[in-house]
Amino acid sequence: MRFPLYIAQRYLKSKSGNNIINLVTILACLGVMAGTTALFIVLSVFSGIKDYSLSILDVDTPDIRISPAKGKTFLVDNLFIEKLQNTPDSIFYTKVLEERAFFKNKDKEEIAHIKGVDSLFNKVTPLDSLVMAGEWFAAKSTNACIVEYHLTRKLNLSVYTDLLQVYVPKAGKGYISNPNNAFTTIKPQVVGVISNQSQEEKKYVYVPLGLSQKLLTKANNEVSYIDIAIKNKKDGDNTIEYLKKNFPDYKISKREEINGSFYKILNSEKLIAYLVSLLVVVMVLSNTSGTIIMVIVDKKNDIKTLLNMGAPLKSVRRIFATYGFLLNILGMFVGLIIGVIIVHTQLHYDLIMMTPSIAYPIAFEWENIWVVCVTIILLGALASLLASGRISERFVKRR
Template identity: 35%
Template sequence: MNVSLYIAKRYLRSKSSNNAINIITIIALIGVILGAAALFIVLSGFAGLKDFTLQFSTVIDPDLKAASAIGKSYFLTEEEAARLNQIEAVDVYSKIVEERVFIMSDNKSYPSAYIKGVDHNFTRVNVVDSILEQGTWFQDKTNQIVVGSGISFNLSFGVLDYNKAISMYVPKPGKGQIASAEKAFNTVHAVNVGVFSINEKLNDTYVFAPLSLAQRLLNYEPNQISAIEFKLREGADIAVVRDQIQGVLGSKVVIKDRAQLNDALYKMLNTENLAVYLIFTLVLIIALFNVIGSIIMMILDKKTSLNTFFNLGVTVKDIRKIFFFQGSMMSIIGGLVGILFGLLLSLNQLYGPMALRVFITPTLPYPVRIKIINVFIVFFTITVLGVLASRIASARITKQLVRDF
């Protein structure tokens, strides 16, 4: 067995004759344990919060979306539609028309809405029943619409409110002076049959309507669309299916998956996750200063023994290794105990009694997700910082120190 490692284990297990050094060592070990536990709990909590946030943002996002690469629309030919139907990994797809509209109802206006015209397959691509707060989904090839709860609130209309006319306007394409408002805008009149609720942004933005209504409002041809949304079969390889769809539709479309459709949100969450990790790593660094102090105090306490080792022929390098191993083992053991403690608290938040959980609201426990990668991240961080701290502390041992006693 390595002599330095053997002595380091003995020093780690044994108590010092100086009670102050024992207390400092215990405080250093507790600091590492709590730092590791805190880092693991925060990473698990943030992972749960990320999943909780994304489940509301992606509830109406498809597996893949083929949007126009140039301009706002493109034409889908019958041949292309037939070839898309032949892709086995595609379960179903829905044709989409999307554009900004101006909505009016009883002299109230709403200029920042987007109409999303969808065909009859949309309810198979997305589970619309889960987002409906009131009413029902519209019938195809009608003037029925389903609006977000924010739009419904701002324009003060509800479901099947026939006393309030709902009109949607889109500027007509063309050049020259505008002679009248009627000639400047395409207009359709609609009746609201449902109100959906997803999140604040979507609730304040979207109006779902039949594809035919949206195409009529925008003067689109029957085969002119803004995008196609795909639902893939379970277990399908997204990269392979993306290439197959691209091969059918060519360069006129850009194909994005669910993560790319929410790239801004993903970037924000990932940035926040990194910031939280760095902040708590700084806390760990501060905690590991106690380890450095503990090792230095141990070096001073063991000066007599170190002098004996030196006289017996042990090199200064090997003496340094004793305290390097001791500090590293203290950090690694403290990190493992801290991870275990954090894991138990996270499991309690997921499966423990309600009285012992932390709640965001009276009925909603704080979301937590335990990821194996976070265990390795915390352990790697503790190990690297502990090794560096031990290296710094053990470097205090010099030939002059062990010889001149």
């Protein structure tokens, strides 16, 4: 292996007597460098977009959720609370009651979700940090609501001024003789507006838990789900295992499972971007194959000399395969350095902006470096082997 490596290094370092070969070799190396830089930047950009999207989503998504395996609600008794309080790594838990409802303000109407929350809700999902007008209702409030911004605009609501009319069909079966008795209704005062970017399609109105239980005619210990905040955000396996063991009849969901479709979309987008960039890299490496073939033709006399000296054909092929491999490694190394510099420059100096106040998201991850290295090395090795395989006894004997 030392012999092919030694000759390949000599070919790479020394200039050819043919200037066209020198130019093509430089262009091939620059192509690999540009492809590597582009692939790394694309992966870094999508990592940044993923982190940015998740940072928005994380505000209103708990670490763990306990929900009923069947039906919409369940009863929380003393034994349930006792088990919940003994959950390892748990910091806070909050009880939530959620249902679709009809909302009205004067001549404006909209269907959205009403969510009843207790006093610990903002400890688990800190939506109070997104209040853009007014304030979050106090723990002792009994007739107040927080409205999501997009719903506020549609219903033309004003903070501290309007009473929001909320209607929910009464539970039961059979014919209703009087339509006026078909709904239960409440009229909470709008005390705050939140800007919740991750829930534009699923609009929410937040009210005290007791008020939602009254509206939905539920017991005071009946909820839709329980959200839990844990200390170790990255590894909640012990907590999940405890909850599944102690609450076998309930659905236990991690953050990724609560918003599973969103995570799948993000991962799919990054995969598509990788495949598109991979196509560019393949085109670049095909040029590298062409360069190796041109070098083989240029070094035909050297090949004849090596074969006449007793070098096996396999070793000669290895020389040019190694030559192509080294060419790709050199381009990859320089391309990665340039890519890392560009990524860190964007991270520290915000060169490209999405809005006047928000820089275009980008993230430096070692995983992206490994993906780029493995991609370039594998495809580069394949391209080099295919090109060096053109060397044959028939080729050498040809004039």
